[in-house]
Amino acid sequence: MAAAFRSPKQVLVLQALRSLVYPWVGGSGSTCCLCPLGAKRYLLTDSIVKLKEFQRKKVAVACNLPGTKETYLRNLEEKLTQNKLILKEELRTLLHLCASRDDVELAKHVIYRYHAENRNITLGEYKFGPLFMRLCYELDLEDSAVELIKDQVFLESLPMERRRFLRPEHLQGFFSDSTSFNILMDMLFIKGKYKSALEVLIEMKNQDLKFNKDTYVLAFAICYKLDSPESFQICTTLRDEALIKGEILSRRASCFAVALALNQNQVAKAISIFSQIMNPESIICTNLNIMIHIQSNMLETLIDILKDATEGNRSRFVKRHVFSEEVLVKVREEVKDVPTLLAKFDELNKKLHTNGQVTAYTLDALLCHTPSDRQSHTVLLNKRTVSRRTFQPLSQSLWAE
Numbered sequence: 001m002a003a004a005f006r007s008p009k010q011v012l013v014l015q016a017l018r019s020l021v022y023p024w025v026g027g028s029g030s031t032c033c034l035c036p037l038g039a040k041r042y043l044l045t046d047s048i049v050k051l052k053e054f055q056r057k058k059v060a061v062a063c064n065l066p067g068t069k070e071t072y073l074r075n076l077e078e079k080l081t082q083n084k085l086i087l088k089e090e091l092r093t094l095l096h097l098c099a100s101r102d103d104v105e106l107a108k109h110v111i112y113r114y115h116a117e118n119r120n121i122t123l124g125e126y127k128f129g130p131l132f133m134r135l136c137y138e139l140d141l142e143d144s145a146v147e148l149i150k151d152q153v154f155l156e157s158l159p160m161e162r163r164r165f166l167r168p169e170h171l172q173g174f175f176s177d178s179t180s181f182n183i184l185m186d187m188l189f190i191k192g193k194y195k196s197a198l199e200v201l202i203e204m205k206n207q208d209l210k211f212n213k214d215t216y217v218l219a220f221a222i223c224y225k226l227d228s229p230e231s232f233q234i235c236t237t238l239r240d241e242a243l244i245k246g247e248i249l250s251r252r253a254s255c256f257a258v259a260l261a262l263n264q265n266q267v268a269k270a271i272s273i274f275s276q277i278m279n280p281e282s283i284i285c286t287n288l289n290i291m292i293h294i295q296s297n298m299l300e301t302l303i304d305i306l307k308d309a310t311e312g313n314r315s316r317f318v319k320r321h322v323f324s325e326e327v328l329v330k331v332r333e334e335v336k337d338v339p340t341l342l343a344k345f346d347e348l349n350k351k352l353h354t355n356g357q358v359t360a361y362t363l364d365a366l367l368c369h370t371p372s373d374r375q376s377h378t379v380l381l382n383k384r385t386v387s388r389r390t391f392q393p394l395s396q397s398l399w400a401e
Contacts, residue, residue, distance in 0.1 A: 149175050309323070
């Protein structure tokens with residue numbers, strides 16, 4: 001009965017709070033922390049997507065809104081009809097109020113109008129692109145995001161006589177940051193829409209936006225999932241361009257490139273990429289190394305690697321190599337016709353299981369798993385400016401402490 005007496009604003013706030021407490025209900029459905037196997041995986045960390053931060057902001061905006069959400073949206077629709085100026089704060093508030101596809105459709109019209117009025121003063125201004133992408137991420141509206149981000153016209157590439165025929169509402173420059181594209185590609189990756197994700201990547205490339213380390217992870221992961229000669233060529237080209245520019249590719253991006261090369265039977269290329277990984281001590285690198293040895297038919301060396309893994313330092317403080325059950329099954333398949341190697345492998349395989357050095361995760365699951373965000377103690381110290389003991393500024397109290 002109490003629910004019947006709630007105001008529209010209270011309902012909106014409760015919905016937003018529910019999405020914070022139960023993030024697996026509705027929303028992007030990216031993963032469930034209680035379901036490590038079989039759950040949907042994503043590539044970007046929470047510090048990039050900032051979905052929880054966005055949802056908290058939605059609650060705050062709903063609480064501080066003068067009047068009801070319906071009144072606010074109706075006023076914006078009237079502004080559009082009367083061709084009135086759309087203010088930055090109005091658009092920002094609207095994007096935090098959207099809770100349905102219809103709301104987002106209104107937001108798209110407001111975005112077109114706002115950008116048409118402000119296209120010449122976007123430099124250094126607040127960027128709405130990531131905000132809109134987080135909204136689409138939350139509401140599972142990746143198609144709307146793709147539609148909007150691809151509505152770009154490059155005036156510089158068109159002759160002067162054609163520019164006057166362009167509609168003023170085109171969104172050239174609205175999505176001028178890598179974060180917007182990265183969030184959208186991550187969203188599409190979650191849904192398994194790898195071809196659409198590749199189209200977004202190509203759009204980003206066409207706009208000559210700078211790729212950051214997350215972009216390369218997404219790009220190589222998308223190419224890995226497409227697993228075709230064409231996607232392998234795209235991955236190789238992007239990687240070569242990055243190295244020519246002096247970009248430092250992350251280990252994670254390189255692992256996707258190695259896995260794709262192996263899937264395409266480009267073993268020499270896989271070995272070349274793997275040899276350039278600075279610190280190949282991760283679980284993914286360990287298993288990729290085994291796959292390289294399998295496809296290179298270096299079976300005796302492979303057995304030696306497994307032997308070293310079982311006979312290494314037995315201290316519980318030393319991290320041991322962990323192998324995927326799927327990869328070990330492939331090893332056995334390769335050595336089954338060589339009795340001496342098969343006997344050695346079966347013995348080593350038993351030891352690995354006894355030592356807890358085998359995981360049920362497949363190689364694909366290991367590749368697509370997103371590590372948790374890590375904050376260094378230095379960053380935390382920099383954020384704390386007041387002493388916990390004296391309540392004085394740290395610059396004054398460090399000597400006393």
